[in-house]
Amino acid sequence: QDQLVESGGGLVQAGGSLRLSCVASGRTFNSRAMGWFRQAPGKAREWVAAIDRTGAGTYYADSVKGRFAISRENAENRLLLRMNSLKPEDTAVYYCAQGRGSFAYSTQDQYISYGQGTQVTVSS
Numbered sequence: 001q002d003q004l005v006e007s008g009g010g011l012v013q014a015g016g017s018l019r020l021s022c023v024a025s026g027r028t029f030n031s032r033a034m035g036w037f038r039q040a041p042g043k044a045r046e047w048v049a050a051i052d053r054t055g056a057g058t059y060y061a062d063s064v065k066g067r068f069a070i071s072r073e074n075a076e077n078r079l080l081l082r083m084n085s086l087k088p089e090d091t092a093v094y095y096c097a098q099g100r101g102s103f104a105y106s107t108q109d110q111y112i113s114y115g116q117g118t119q120v121t122v123s124s
Helices: none
Strands: 003-007 010-013 018-025 034-039 046-051 058-060 068-073 078-083 092-099 111-114 118-123
Touching (some): 018 092, 018 118, 034 078, 034 111, 046 068, 078 092
Antiparallel strands (some): 018 078
């Protein structure tokens, strides 16, 4: 498994946009699906989006569908999450996660490692 480091979080007003980045160090990034999760204060970690090994398949939680876009740059070992039309309820720590295999899943048991997280705060 690779080490994962997220960046790009911050404070933004409702309706604004942010782009999160996750860089993987290691040799397995290109062979594994990747995902984004988030955890709000006092709540369980929840799945946000996932992408398969090639980037051809992308999947989203209903709460972010149409507003967020996940992508990957395999040549750079980088995972991205573009977040548009942000809402206060999107406030959370966002984590990138590395999958067990090449197919994307929405459940945490299908991910083998997580980054340290990056804080996203959306003000109303």
